[in-house]
Amino acid sequence: MLLFFAILGINLCFGQTVKVKSDSTKFNKIVFENTSSFQFDGTKPIGKGWDILEKQFSDNQFVAWGEYHNSKQLSQLSSYVLEAASKNGFKNWCVETSPFVAKELKQISRTKNPVDSIIKLSKDKGKYGTFPFFRTKEDAEMLVVANKYNYNIWGIDQEYQMAFTYVINKAFHLQSPNFKARYQAVYDSLIAKWWMPKVKLLDSLKKGITQPELKAALEDIKISRTIYYEDNNLMRATLMKKNFYQYYDHTKDKNKKVFFKLGANHLAKGQNLSTHLYDLGNAVFELSQHNQTNFANVFFLNRYYITEKGELIDDLEDPDGEYPKEFLKLYQKDQWVVVDMRPLRVRYKNDKTLSEATYQIMDKYDFIVVSPEVMK
Known part of the structure; x- marks a missing residue:
């Protein structure tokens, strides 16, 4: 009995001298072991990090690149x-x-x-263009590649306000001269307040035309009008999933592969980090589980950007910065830094040595890519 208590006392003393690693210490060690990089100067990307990203297309049915928007370099890379x-x-x-x-x-x-x-479509519509995310030379070059490799393009979002006039013009000007004469006043009223057109007028134009795709486009404006007016994130997330499944359900092969290039928050596994809704990314993740295939998502972030006044902002130094500082610290001036997040999904104590956003991103994304781009 005395021997038992002696051994117990030794073990207790030893246990008290062992220092348990903090979450940040554990995190930094695993990040160091699972970080690579690649170079990209507008020609073919080179490096282990690129090889890892490229491999996801052989390993997964669905691959999602969650971007920060309006990046020329990301469009080139895409x-x-x-x-x-x-x-x-x-x-x-x-x-x-x-x-x-x-x-x-x-x-x-x-x-x-x-x-x-x-470029012609975008020149009169400010920094967003007529079709947001498709307004620059680099964006258009993605379309050239998509055509070369015979891609189907699936549009799963709402109709953006900047495209309202484009849609209304198409719906009106593709009709006969007699139609245009009868509906001129309706058209003029829609264009006069194009950013928030009246539902009654949209319905009138929609009822008069016969082309199904134009009817659907006018209906999409009505839906978007509500999303904008109510700031309705749930309605938008539901619409995204509905549109995606309409494309997917029309494919004969349910294992057809799909590449996603959307805003990063829409592509989280679990809840969207911003809206806290189950968004498109989670729906696709669960679909891959149903299909017994795989889904990989990539979160792109950038550290530096230049304001309209020409001021260089470092997100790492901004107390209200957009991205977790744990990842911004990985920035390299001439390298795209790739972190495989999957090994990071170990047990943490949540001891507050990491930011809450870091814990969440580890659960929701498979890879983080820290861009060297200085956004303008």
């Missing part, structure tokens, strides 16, 4: 990824536009000069 994905059976590209705009983009991709077409 042209290479569309090519790489096509070699692994990917023929469907899911984008953050309406179904109607996706059809227009597909048509533009088949034209003689998609770059000129996109």
Whole structure:
């Protein structure tokens, strides 16, 4: 009995001298072991980090790139990824536009000069263009690659306000001269307040035309009008999933591969980090489980950006910064830093040595990529 208590006392003393690692210490060690990088100067990306990202297209049915928006460098990089994905059976590209705009983009991709077409469409609509996320030379070059490798373009989002006039013009000007004479006043009233057109007028134009795709486009404006007016994130997330499943359910092969390029928050496994809703990413993740295939999602972030006044902002130094500092610290000036998040899903004590956002991102995304781009 005395021997038992002696051994117990030794063990207790020893246990008290063992220092338990903090979450941040454990995190930093695993990050160090699972971080790689690649270089990209506008030509083919080179490096282990790129090889890891490229491999996801052979390992998964669904691969999602969660972007920070309006990045020329990400669009350039996406042209290479569309090519790489096509070699692994990917023929469907899911984008953050309406179904109607996706059809227009597909048509533009088949034209003689998609770059000129996109720039011409965007020149009078400010920094967002007529079709947000498809407004620059780099964006148009993605369409060239998509056409070269015969991609279907799936538009799963609402109709953006900047495209309202484009849709209304199409719906009106593709009609007969007699129709246009009768509906001129309706058209003029819609264009006069294009950013929030009256439902009654949209319904009137919709009732008069016969083309199903134009009727659907006008209906999408009505839906978007409500989303904008009510700031209704649930309605938008529901619409995204509905549109995605309409494309997916029309494919004969349920194991067809799909590449997603959307805003990062829409592509989380579990709840959207911003809206706290179960968004498109979670629906696709669960679909992959149903299919017994795989889904990989990538969260892109950038540390530096330049304001309209020309001021350089470092998100790491901003107390209200957008991204977790644990990842921003990985920034390298001339490298795209890739972190495989999957080994990071170990047991943590939640001892507050990591930010809450870091814990969440570890659960919701498979890879983090820290971009060297300075956004303007």
